[in-house]
Amino acid sequence: MTGFPQLQNTVLDTTDVRGLAEFYRQLLGLRYLPGDEPAPQGPDDADWLVLTDGQGRRQLAFQLVDRLERTTWPRPDVPMQLHLDFTVPDRQSLADQHARALGLGAELLLDRTDDPDEPLYVYADPAGHPFCIFVG
Template structure:
């Protein structure tokens, strides 16, 4: 019998955005990620076809990390008290990392 956890793996997280390129640029800069080769921004004088659809950011070794999907409008979250993205900052003392606690736990 195999362990189901060994067969399941998270490939990437997808974020909806009304400006996929702008959000991708923010996370690329913040996390030091690279665009998938086909998703790099085009020269300034050319239209950004990929930026109006779907973009993928990868780790420096090429593994998928984040994807951004262009949407016309954002919908309300299903779980307002759901999980919170809490990246770890390498080398930062634990006391300097802010954590958001859901309202029901304050």
């Protein structure tokens, strides 16, 4: 064996592909893969979109599903199965990004900013996928 498979995308299911892609594009400062940008006018019926970083490396993808049951975390009824972790350098950045995340439509699930070793927030994105922002 000469190598290993390489991760191309982390794909999030959603009932609103453009809406969820826009949430993460704005939250993380990403760009659309060329050809995935919103159309200037007309209906947006995207069923698959990819966001990249400034060097064109794929970061997140979004695929359309008919139905998506939101996790009930921290209750175990519907487990989260996957979550995304994002870091910031300090507490002030954490407070700034907290305000941005809420302003973009994230739902706060857990505030653990009183933890002296690893202050963090846990959110649900607009589709219900959990993600964390913490001081790394």
